[in-house]
Amino acid sequence: MPSFRIEMTIGAVKPGVAPQSVLPAAAAAAAALTTVEASDLAVVAGAARATVRFSADDPSDALRIGHAVLVATGRVADPQSWRVTERIRGRWLPVR
Numbered sequence: 001m002p003s004f005r006i007e008m009t010i011g012a013v014k015p016g017v018a019p020q021s022v023l024p025a026a027a028a029a030a031a032a033l034t035t036v037e038a039s040d041l042a043v044v045a046g047a048a049r050a051t052v053r054f055s056a057d058d059p060s061d062a063l064r065i066g067h068a069v070l071v072a073t074g075r076v077a078d079p080q081s082w083r084v085t086e087r088i089r090g091r092w093l094p095v096r
Helices: 019-031 059-074
Strands: 003-013 036-044 047-055 077-088 091-094
Touching (some): 003 019, 003 059, 019 036, 019 047, 047 059
Antiparallel strands (some): 003 047
């Protein structure tokens, strides 16, 4: 099964939400729909970046899962930008 990931640049955390709960919320949203392969939080160019890697049948399914993760993350934080990518021959390419 193909591997995909959603990467989100995270802005402010919603009032009353613990910052450490953002990544688990994103991963749980994906896990409700598919197998989560990995999740990670990194600081890139001074901004928090949450990544959830998951499997999906095809790019349209991956976009649907990515959107669900985005919506769930939006309940606890402000996703400022996001993209879904697919692993193809060792490279992560944008899904359109």
